[in-house]
């Protein structure tokens with residue numbers, strides 16, 4: 001049927017027809033205003049990725065996803081606003097078209113070129129990722145902004161693998177990648193309660209947005225746009241770009257800032 005996407009016929013403004021929660025009270029992304037209340041009780045976020053390694057990279061028809069083995073507590077985040085450790089499950093990106101920005105969250109109305117999402121789930125409170133992804137405290141997503149500048153020395157590993165997952169439904173081995181190398185120098189962050197930014201739009205996410213962007217080159221971003229929304233067998237060739245949802249109403253939510 002009319003599967004959701006980012007086009008005119010199936011884009012973010014129409015998602016509410018199949019996913020009414022799209023008009024809910026804690027939807028993401030949001031715009032981060034210039035002034036955010038500083039909460040001294042908010043400790044640092046800790047990313048324990050030391051023994052973390054990736055398994056595969058795939059194209060799910062909406063983004064490029066790097067998947068992790070989440071069968072133990074090897075790679076977790078804890079601290080900050082989180083009551084429990086959350087296990088890393090996958091990371092993926094959202095980006096724009098040639099010369100236009102594609103982040104999902106915005107800062108004082110400004111977009112970045114792209115946004116990286118590191119998706120973690122609460123294996124202390126929930127028995128599976130699928131349960132956690134639909135539960136109020138189930139997920140913690142770390143958002144990292146990408147701005148265009150110099151080449152990112154480690155992003156090459158990911159962009160070089162993209163030709164292997166050009167089409168929707170493709171997946172290939174991608175072992176030994178540690179996302180610690182994608183973190184900016186500072187782990188200062190904003191945090192608020194929100195949702196998945198794509199269908200099913202579950203309101204299950206504690207968002208942790210790092211304030212500092214990382215720099216990637218236009219050339220590296222260009223390789224993201226070689227990916228396709230469509231499958232190899234489809235005659236339509238749709239370049240994967242502008243796969244971002246615009247900011248949603250804050251609806252009275254509080255956004256807190258770490259130090």
Ligand SMILES: COc1cccc(N2C=Cc3cc(S(N)(=O)=O)sc3S2(=O)=O)c1
Nearest residue numbers: 117119130133141195196197198199200
């Ligand atoms: C039962 O719920 C499930 C089961 C399997 C996968 C998903 N997901 C779908 C979308 C989605 C969007 C994310 S974003 N852009 O906010 O970081 S994270 C994420 S997901 O949790 O992987 C949900």
Ligand SMILES: [Zn+2]
Nearest residue numbers: 092094117197
């Ligand atoms: Zn995302």
